[in-house]
Amino acid sequence: MPNKNRININDTEESSEKVDSQDKYKITGFGQLGSKKLTLLDLLYSTIIGVLGGIISSLIPFSLLIKVWYPLTGGTQLVSGHHVIWASIVYGLTRKKKTILLTMISKGLLEFLLGDPWGLIIFIVNFMEGVCLVGGFLFIEKLGEGETKLGWGIAGGFGNFFQAPFFWIVNMRWHLHWTLWVLAFMFAYISGILIVGLLGRSVKNYLIKAGVPTTF
C-alpha cells in the first residue's frame, strides 16, 4: 500500500513551476470579476474598438440617413449615438468603467488626428461623453438596474446627451427657434437610449455568445 504521507516529488516540482510563472508573468484577462485592475485584454479592446469608432465617426456621413426622412435642423442627433456605442460595447465585455474612458480617449484622439473640424475640442468632447456614460452606469447600478435593458438605455442616454447642448452652445445658435433646441436635445437622449444603450447591449451579448472572451 502506498504511504499517504509520502511526498510526491512531481507535485512539488509542478507547484514550484506555478509559483515561478506567477512571479514572471501577470495574469491577463480572464476570471477577474471584482478586480479593478486593467488587463492586457481590457487595453486591447479599448484601443482597437476606440480606433474603429474613430474611423467610422470621422469618415461615414451618417447625416445622409437623416436628410431624407427628417427635415429639421438637429435631426442628425437621431443617429448621434453611433459615436458612443463603442464605449458601451467595450464596457459590456470588460465591466470596468475605466475602459469606457480609454475607448473614448482613443476614439477622440483618432478623430483629432483625422482632421476633425473641431480640432482638439473633439478630443475633450469624446472624453466628456465617456465621463457621462460612466456616470450613467454608476447611477443605474444604484437603482439596481445594472444589467437590464432599461438600465443600459438610461445610461446610454446620459452618455450621448452631453455633446448636443455643448455643440449648440459653442456654436452660439441662440437665434434659432426654441423648439429646434428642445427637439435636438430630446433626440440626443433618445439616440443614446436606442443606439448606445439597447443596441450596444445587444451587440455585446452577441459578441459574448460568439465566443469573444470577456474579462470579468
Place this chain on the structure above:
Amino acid sequence: MEKRNFNILVASIIIGISIFWLSAYSFVILEIDPFHNINNIFEGDDTVVITIKGNVVDEFELTLSELKSDKYTQVNDKTFHLINAIGREFDTVYSGVSLWSILEVENLLGSDASTFLFLGADGYYAETPLSLALAENNSEQVLIAYEQNGEPIFFDGPVISAINYSVIPDEITTHFTIKYLNTILIE
C-alpha cells in the same frame, strides 16, 4: 403588467407625443416643407430650389438649372475665407451665382427693401438680416453656391449660401453659410 413596465410604457408614450407635437409646431411656425430634401434628390435640376420673397415686387422661384444659367453672374471656383464660432479660420472654394445679379436682373426689390435673410429648408436661418448694400457692393462675394471645392453640393444642398469673411468681418461667417438654402427673405 408589472408596475415597472407600465411606467416605461407611460414614459415612452409621453415622450412620443411630445416629439410629435413639437415637430408639428416647428413645421408650421418655421414653414418647413417636409418633402423638400426628397424632391431635390429625386426630381433633379428642374425642381424649385430657391424662393425669394418678402418685400419684393413678386415672389420669385428659381430652379437649379435657372440658377446656373448665363442670365445671371456666375462665379466659378472662388476661394472664400470663413471663420466659425470657435474662431477657427479656413478657406473653401465655391462656385455659384451672385445674389445681387438675380435681384438686379429680375428687378425684384420693393421700393424700401433694405435687408436680406437666408433661410434653410431645415428650419435653420442666418443669425441676422444683412444689408442689401453688402450684396450690391460685393456682388461676387455673396453667393448662392451650388459647388463646393469643385464638387456639386449634395449632402448639404443642392445649394447653400456663401459670404466671404471680408464682407462681414465682425460676424461669425459660418452663421451665414446656410445648408439646404431654400428661401431668401427681403425686408
